[in-house]
Amino acid sequence: MSDFTSNFWSVYVAGITIAGIVACLLLLWITARKKVASDSNNTTGHVWDEDLTEMNNPMPRWWMWLFVLTIIFSFAYLAIYPGLGKFAGKMGWSQYGAYDAEMAQAKAELEPLYARFTSMTTEQVAQDPQAMAIGERLFMNNCAQCHGSDARGSKSFPNLTDGDWLHGGTPEKIRETLEKGRIGNMPPMAAAVGSPEDVRNLSHYVLSLSGSPHDSLRASLGKSKFVACAACHGADGKGMQALGAPNLTDDIWLHGWGEAAITAMINNGKVNQMPAQSQKLTEAQLGVLTAYVWGMSNKPGSAR
Known part of the structure; x- marks a missing residue:
């Protein structure tokens, strides 16, 4: 207790x-x-x-x-059994111990099923129907709550089918994201940009980078203010995967688009977290799930 x-x-x-x-x-x-x-x-x-x-x-x-x-x-x-305050009982039983024992038993029973996938590359696993059926169940149980059952995400939750990756879409990067998780941090930048009008002008310049509807006059006035953003998003606004900074030129908006949404982002910042899955899934399960996620954006004819 x-x-x-x-x-x-x-x-x-x-x-x-x-x-x-x-x-x-x-x-x-x-x-x-x-x-x-x-x-x-x-x-x-x-x-x-x-x-x-x-x-x-x-x-x-x-x-x-x-x-x-x-x-x-x-x-x-x-x-x-435990039930009298801190007294653990003569058997030393606990719900944590029972859970760990059941998980260990389940992993031992599933190990032969995953054995043949461990020697395969991510690309090969992504072509295996049995592996993809397993990967789908892993995704539904561990990822669909945020990214949706179709993996297309929603506001603040990335679409995993479009080939747009904040940290990179290679099998190695996807495995790293699943295993360790990610924390995305956009700091409030209003103080570095200037007045509220400067923030509005910068918002329109950001919209102009992707060809989204914007006020061209405000965009021209806000271009010089983009220097405060270039450290992460790059001088051309194409982002930096090493930092997880999004590409501002591709018209893909994770947290919403338009002047109001971008202004709020500049003023308030944003912190997002992708939880690590290494404590829930085995190495073999992470490998199969990596292949499943990678395969969703690397199907024939998909956006690359």
Whole structure:
């Protein structure tokens, strides 16, 4: 019970638990000893609805012994398993240990299934129907919550089918992203850009880089302010995969497009996180999932 930060709560929970069981046992004992005076016809004298009488029959012994056995079982359970504050139980069982054991068993059972994929290249795995069926299930269980079941993403969640990669779309980079995760950080840049009008002008210049609808006059005024962005996005606005800085010229907008969206990004910045999967998936599973993700943007006829 590592959630407890002091011995007080451990003792409190243990005390309440034991007191509750003892109270049940005491109640049973008192009830068994109490005798209700009965009339000669074996009734208690209580009558309802004129003719409904309460009989004075004793509690069935099998029910009483079942109740006693339940109390004995509860004491035995609390001695073997955790349930009394910080006491771990004689068996040392824990939900974390049970989870780890089940995961280890599952990995051992799945190892032969993945064995033949470990010696194959990502491209070869991406062409294997069985591997792709497995990869689809891995994707649905671990990735679809953010990227969607069709992997086309949504606002703030990248589309994995279009060939546009912030950190690179090679098998090695995809594997690195899956294994270690990513943290994208766009810092607030308004102070470096200038006044609110300068920020608006810069927003229109950014829109102009991709040919999106914009105010050409504001764009021309904002061009000089782009120097504050060039350190990450490059002087030509094509981004830098080494930094995860997006390409501003391809008309693909992860967090929304238009003056309002870009102005908000410049003013407020943005932090995005792709969680690491190395703690959830084995090396072989990461390899199959890498091939599945890579294959979605490298199908014949797909955008490269």
